[in-house]
Amino acid sequence: MDTMTVAGKELALDADxxxxxxxxxxxxxxxxxxxxxxxxxxTAQHWAVINFMRNVFAKEGDAPSIRRLTxxxxxxxxxxxxxxxxxxxxxxxxxxxxxxxxxCI
Amino acid sequence: MTQIAADQSLTSVSNATEEAPQPIQKxxxxxxxxxxxxVYPGLIMANGARMEGIEASLFFTFFGLxxxxxxxxxxxxxxxxxxxxxxxxxLLGALPGMSAFATSMMxxxxxxxxxxxxxxxxxxxxxxxxxxxxxxxxxxxxxxKPEDFCAEVDGVISVGQFYEKAAGAQIIFT
Numbered sequence: 136m137d138t139m140t141v142a143g144k145e146l147a148l149d150a151d152x153x154x155x156x157x158x159x160x161x162x163x164x165x166x167x168x169x170x171x172x173x174x175x176x177x178t179a180q181h182w183a184v185i186n187f188m189r190n191v192f193a194k195e196g197d198a199p200s201i202r203r204l205t206x207x208x209x210x211x212x213x214x215x216x217x218x219x220x221x222x223x224x225x226x227x228x229x230x231x232x233x234x235x236x237x238x239c240i
Numbered sequence: 241m242t243q244i245a246a247d248q249s250l251t252s253v254s255n256a257t258e259e260a261p262q263p264i265q266k267x268x269x270x271x272x273x274x275x276x277x278x279v280y281p282g283l284i285m286a287n288g289a290r291m292e293g294i295e296a297s298l299f300f301t302f303f304g305l306x307x308x309x310x311x312x313x314x315x316x317x318x319x320x321x322x323x324x325x326x327x328x329x330x331l332l333g334a335l336p337g338m339s340a341f342a343t344s345m346m347x348x349x350x351x352x353x354x355x356x357x358x359x360x361x362x363x364x365x366x367x368x369x370x371x372x373x374x375x376x377x378x379x380x381x382x383x384x385k386p387e388d389f390c391a392e393v394d395g396v397i398s399v400g401q402f403y404e405k406a407a408g409a410q411i412i413f414t
Contacts, residue, residue: 200354201364202354202364202369203354205364207369211367212364212367212368213367216290216367216368216369220293222290222291222292222293223291223298224291225292227289233245237286237287238353238354239357240284240287240288240354240356
């Protein structure tokens with residue numbers, strides 16, 4: 136199993152490279168993962184999406200679709216693709232410490 | 241000579257197997273059918289490509305154009321006749337209201353799994369950076385005007401232009 140090291144702590148990753156244990160997640164770890172994904176700074180909009188995803192996941196057990204992000208996170212589709220380049224749902228889930236979303240949409 | 245050619249082709253095969261397959265970078269998706277079940281697969285694949293960071297474009301041709309015609313896009317129907325996948329006798333499928341019934345059932349199920357209506361889906365896909373084109377030949381054949389199309393359409397292009405734009409892409413025909 137792959138691991139990542141943040142501030143001297145070794146964290147387990149799943150097969151997709153997402154955090155294996157959600158309990159490991161902290162905001163500092165989110166910043167670290169974002170940096171590795173080519174997002175140097177997390178803005179208020181990033182956090183709005185990350186927190187929305189974490190809330191949905193806590194309630195429903197799966198990360199929300201891009202359609203729900205567009206409709207409910209307060210950040211529109213165009214902006215989502217700008218602030219999380221190359222696939223917003225997948226990338227935001229990774230930064231939020233959640234598994235890759237299962238849905239197709 | 242034959243022997244040399246065979247050897248060369250063997251070499252190229254073994255070289256190819258050594259390299260890991262390259263991830264798909266770009267897809268050009270053709271939507272040629274105008275039924276609900278004919279249109280959605282292309283839209284879902286285009287949206288899915290963008291979600292994976294893959295460049296995507298959509299090309300609507302023949303009856304597929306209904307999906308980008310403002311007045312028709314949100315009234316597409318499931319085909320209940322000539323569609324063995326419906327598991328319904330043809331004569332039953334032909335009864336008045338049957339297609340409307342099947343369509344409303346399917347739309348309800350799609351909404352449950354977050355598949356948006358065609359109009360909303362196209363806006364989402366276009367906002368995600370996917371280009372949307374209409375086929376020149378079909379537009380001429382059906383005497384369509386620019387104002388018939390939804391705002392997401394980036395242009396009416398010929399087959400030749402489609403191939404130019406699809407340079408380096410995988411072409412998917414639906």
